[in-house]
Amino acid sequence: xxxxxxxxxxxxxxxxxxxxxxxxxxxxxxxxxxxxxxxxxxxxxxxxxxxxxxxxxxxxxxxxxxxxxxxxxxxxxxxxxxxxxxxxxxxxxxxxxxxxxxxxxxxxxxxxxxxxxxxxxxxxxxxxxxxxxxxxxxxxxxxxxxxxxxxxxxxxxxxxxxxxxxxxxxxxxxxxxxxxxxxxxxxxxxxxxxxxxxxxxxxxxxxxxxxxxxxxxxxxxxxxxxxxxxxxxxxxxxxxxxxxxxxxxxxxxxxxxxxxx
Amino acid sequence: xxxxxxxxxxxxxxxxxxxxxxxxxxxxxxxxxxxxxxxxxxxxxxxxxxxxxxxxxxxxxxxxxxxxxxxxxxxxxxxxxxxxxxxxxxxxxxxxxxxxxxxxxxxxxxxxxxxxxxxxxxxxxxxxxxxxxxxxxxxxxxxxxxxxxxxxxxxxxxxxxxxxxxxxxxxxxxxxxxxxxxxxxxxxxxxxxxxxxxxxxxxxxxxxxxxxxxxxxxxxxxxxxxxxxxxxxxxxxxxxxxxxxxxxxxxxxxxxxxxxxxxxxxxxxxxxxxxxxxxxxxxxxxxxxxxxxxxxxxxxxxxxxxxxxxxxxxxxxxxxxxxxxxxxxxxxxxxxxxxxxxxxxxxxxxxxxxxxxxxxxxxxxxxxxxxx
Numbered sequence: 317x318x319x320x321x322x323x324x325x326x327x328x329x330x331x332x333x334x335x336x337x338x339x340x341x342x343x344x345x346x347x348x349x350x351x352x353x354x355x356x357x358x359x360x361x362x363x364x365x366x367x368x369x370x371x372x373x374x375x376x377x378x379x380x381x382x383x384x385x386x387x388x389x390x391x392x393x394x395x396x397x398x399x400x401x402x403x404x405x406x407x408x409x410x411x412x413x414x415x416x417x418x419x420x421x422x423x424x425x426x427x428x429x430x431x432x433x434x435x436x437x438x439x440x441x442x443x444x445x446x447x448x449x450x451x452x453x454x455x456x457x458x459x460x461x462x463x464x465x466x467x468x469x470x471x472x473x474x475x476x477x478x479x480x481x482x483x484x485x486x487x488x489x490x491x492x493x494x495x496x497x498x499x500x501x502x503x504x505x506x507x508x509x510x511x512x513x514x515x516x517x518x519x520x521x522x523x524x525x526x527x528x529x530x531x532x533x534x535x536x537x538x539x540x541x542x543x544x545x546x547x548x549x550x551x552x553x554x555x556x557x558x559x560x561x562x563x564x565x566x567x568x569x570x571x572x573x574x575x576x577x
Numbered sequence: 578x579x580x581x582x583x584x585x586x587x588x589x590x591x592x593x594x595x596x597x598x599x600x601x602x603x604x605x606x607x608x609x610x611x612x613x614x615x616x617x618x619x620x621x622x623x624x625x626x627x628x629x630x631x632x633x634x635x636x637x638x639x640x641x642x643x644x645x646x647x648x649x650x651x652x653x654x655x656x657x658x659x660x661x662x663x664x665x666x667x668x669x670x671x672x673x674x675x676x677x678x679x680x681x682x683x684x685x686x687x688x689x690x691x692x693x694x695x696x697x698x699x700x701x702x703x704x705x706x707x708x709x710x711x712x713x714x715x716x717x718x719x720x721x722x723x724x725x726x727x728x729x730x731x732x733x734x735x736x737x738x739x740x741x742x743x744x745x746x747x748x749x750x751x752x753x754x755x756x757x758x759x760x761x762x763x764x765x766x767x768x769x770x771x772x773x774x775x776x777x778x779x780x781x782x783x784x785x786x787x788x789x790x791x792x793x794x795x796x797x798x799x800x801x802x803x804x805x806x807x808x809x810x811x812x813x814x815x816x817x818x819x820x821x822x823x824x825x826x827x828x829x830x831x832x833x834x835x836x837x838x839x840x841x842x843x844x845x846x847x848x849x850x851x852x853x854x855x856x857x858x859x860x861x862x863x864x865x866x867x868x869x870x871x872x873x874x875x876x877x878x879x880x881x882x883x884x885x886x887x888x889x890x891x892x893x894x895x896x897x898x899x900x901x902x903x904x905x906x907x908x909x910x911x912x913x914x915x916x917x918x919x920x921x922x923x924x925x926x927x928x929x930x931x932x933x934x935x936x937x938x939x940x941x942x943x944x945x946x947x948x949x
Contacts, residue, residue, distance in 0.1 A: 344949070383791050386949045404947050409793040419788035423594045424587065435583030436792045464594075 336361045336488050336519040342391035344377050351377040353542035364520040366530050369539030370570045375523045376492060383413050383490055396487040412481035412489035416496050420477050422466030426457060429465055430480055437484035451479050471502030478509055491522040507532055527562040538569050545569050580794055584802025606764045606814045614757045614826060621707050626650040627662045627671035634682035643719050649711045672698050673708045757826045758909040759882040761818040766848045766902055767873060769811040773852025774869040776803055778859045790946040800941045804849050811845040832912035836919055840908055844929050847901040850936035857944040876902045904929055
């Protein structure tokens with residue numbers, strides 16, 4: 317499987333011991349409806365973990381539980397060493413999050429958005445200034461520092477949102493369909509940013525509907541009706557189901573789903 | 578506290594770019610204060626008067642003149658009969674009809690007692706009340722002039738009492754003195770509560786709230802960061818409003834203005850906290866707005882500014898015990914007009930302090946970073 321990043325990158329990651337995310341029989345019920353049904357998995361430090369599933373399969377619910385945005389019903393889970401049930405606020409200090417809904421302030425400039433989120437995560441003024449310059453340089457957005465975010469093209473906004481979510485150097489970053497509605501070139505640039513972050517040791521937890529993006533992940537899980545039906549490397553999955561592409565793997569599993577939108 | 582500062586900085590920046598909201602916060606209340614203070618008048622002038630003079634005597638003429646010489650009445654029509662005058666009432670051409678019957682002068686001279694009839698248009702009961710009491714005053718004055726000195730002496734001997742009212746704290750019953758501080762506080766409450774109400778829920782609608790909820794920001798930091806910018810705006814409005822009250826409306830300021838400021842800064846936390854509470858439990862701006870209106874209308878109409886609370890039934894007054902506007906308007910009048918000290922207004926101040934604590938604690942508690 318020809319990955320975009322060289323294989324030795326994984327070895328060079330500053331990986332702390334033990335998994336960054338653990339999930340054991342994690343469940344979420346809304347009344348009678350079981351949105352997430354006893355899912356179990358682990359994600360290693362520095363891994364790019366693809367979290368796939370059809371709309372309504374329970375991906376976002378599961379992700380929101382891991383981020384401390386939604387209280388789980390039962391089971392157990394830890395993120396960055398903190399308990400999802402008891403320490404959601406400690407988890408928040410150590411994760412980054414980028415949702416499918418664009419989340420920077422459109423009526424603030426690029427620089428002001430970076431300053432605000434840096435400040436909210438408790439970074440000092442000098443650190444924020446330093447990081448702002450570096451971030452803008454990396455994205456090639458130096459000229460846009462004083463531009464209102466609302467007037468940037470979507471692709472730039474997404475890249476900016478991703479970089480802002482990494483500002484406080486989190487152990488894990490959760491990406492909920494980060495490339496939705498973005499053109500292929502920008503998507504490719506976005507993945508370059510993801511690899512860069514992963515190479516620096518950040519664990520990536522990403523949901524997507526693009527099967528080419530699934531191929532870029534170290535491991536992929538596929539959720540159907542609230543359960544994880546398959547979990548392996550993209551190559552492993554294709555072997556397991558005896559098919560040639562991730563598309564076919566996904567269709568094979570999702571076809572049996574009851575809860576689709 | 579540093580995190581709160583970043584939040585405030587962000588709110589101020591957003592506010593600065595939202596010209597409409599900024600104007601609403603900084604300029605609108607002052608325009609409203611000036612407009613409403615000049616408009617809110619308990620005195621009525623130029624009530625339209627129809628006269629039916631069936632006597633055509635000098636005495637009748639003098640009575641009619643007396644009505645005309647007050648600023649309250651404007652003689653617009655003269656009708657031959659009561660029936661014709663009633664048409665004026667029906668057509669809303671007359672607020673008041675004065676009927677002077679035949680033999681008016683003769684009865685006055687001979688019997689010493691004559692009758693006139695006043696027909697009052699009662700459609701607007703406040704206006705009707707004023708019209709009839711002004712008219713009664715005019716008739717009374719006419720009677721006093723007419724009555725021979727001997728009769729007056731006789732009345733005095735019989736022990737007639739005359740009541741001479743002295744209105745303390747507002748000797749000339751200047752309505753502006755009474756209304757301006759109340760209107761000022763009312764307008765400020767309305768505006769700060771509205772902006773607070775629409776704030777958090779707006780972030781929910783845009784989706785930025787989720788990004789904030791996934792940061793380690795504490796709930797009290799979040800609420801405080803939302804509260805402080807509008808608290809400052811409220812105090813700014815209050816300052817300009819006080820200057821206008823002093824120099825444009827000549828409202829006396831007998832008591833301590835710093836004391837009033839201190840109390841106002843506590844009071845502002847009540848509408849702001851309530852707004853933020855509504856905002857954090859609402860899902861859409863529309864929802865939030867209607868809930869806020871529900872409270873605001875009750876607060877405004879029951880605050881005693883337009884209807885004295887003493888006229889209300891007991892249950893309404895009991896309900897009013899939780900109306901923050903009632904307390905602050907009362908405190909404002911006491912300090913400005915009467916020179917009350919903190920000791921005098923301690924009870925309502927403590928009540929406001931309790932309310933401020935309660936709504937803001939509730940707002941922090943009800944703001945959820947984790948759902949389900």
